[in-house]
Amino acid sequence: PGPASALPPEETEPLAEKEGQSILAQIQGKYAYFRPTIQVELEHEDPKTTREIFIRGWRLEEKMLGVLAKCLPALANLQAIRLWKVGLTDLTLLSLISILPTCPNLKVLSLEGNPLPERSFYKLIGEECVLAHVSLRNNDIDDEAAALIGQALSSLRSSNKTLVSINLSYNHITDVGAASLANVSPVRWGRAFEGLP
Numbered sequence: 001p002g003p004a005s006a007l008p009p010e011e012t013e014p015l016a017e018k019e020g021q022s023i024l025a026q027i028q029g030k031y032a033y034f035r036p037t038i039q040v041e042l043e044h045e046d047p048k049t050t051r052e053i054f055i056r057g058w059r060l061e062e063k064m065l066g067v068l069a070k071c072l073p074a075l076a077n078l079q080a081i082r083l084w085k086v087g088l089t090d091l092t093l094l095s096l097i098s099i100l101p102t103c104p105n106l107k108v109l110s111l112e113g114n115p116l117p118e119r120s121f122y123k124l125i126g127e128e129c130v131l132a133h134v135s136l137r138n139n140d141i142d143d144e145a146a147a148l149i150g151q152a153l154s155s156l157r158s159s160n161k162t163l164v165s166i167n168l169s170y171n172h173i174t175d176v177g178a179a180s181l182a183n184v185s186p187v188r189w190g191r192a193f194e195g196l197p
Contacts (some may be wrong), residue, residue, distance in 0.1 A: 030079030043077055051105040052108075059087040064097040072168040080108035088114040097123055100130070107132040115140035121150040125163065135167040154184045 036057040043049035100106060109131050121136055
């Protein structure tokens with residue numbers, strides 16, 4: 001017989017209920033990070049001074065990209081877009097790519113946890129791309145996709161002038177894919193690849 005048995009039965013139920021609510025709150029707190037969210041970093045309190053947008057776990061479909069196409073160009077201070085596990089497809093990636101040139105100060109694009117079956121990430125690296133840093137971590141990029149990225153970087157036609165780094169960590173790139181990327185002429189693209197074997 002412990003302290004709970006000393007209490008009348010009607011008083012033990014609220015105690016157990018409070019304990020259950022406390023445990024539930026702890027569990028919810030642990031997994032709050034994985035809830036779909038849209039976060040913005042502002043320079044000042046004015047929403048037009050948005051510097052960074054982070055969308056996590058929120059499926060980006062064509063309709064949502066249409067809304068972003070109308071909103072993002074108005075954000076003159078926008079420097080970074082980070083999309084984590086947003087369910088990008090090869091088609092929605094093309095829509096996103098068409099929005100990027102309308103954001104003149106955008107320098108960072110992070111597309112993490114968005115594997116594409118058609119390996120279309122190389123399309124981000126055209127000459128019209130104004131990005132300085134691209135993160136493609138955890139996208140199931142394999143040797144074939146790495147070869148496509150390497151070809152896009154070494155092509156005279158699509159030679160990118162602004163890209164400084166590409167993060168390819170936590171993908172499935174072997175020495176074969178790394179060799180494809182290493183074949184990019186240092187004269188054409190003497191910048192950094194991160195996360196290669």
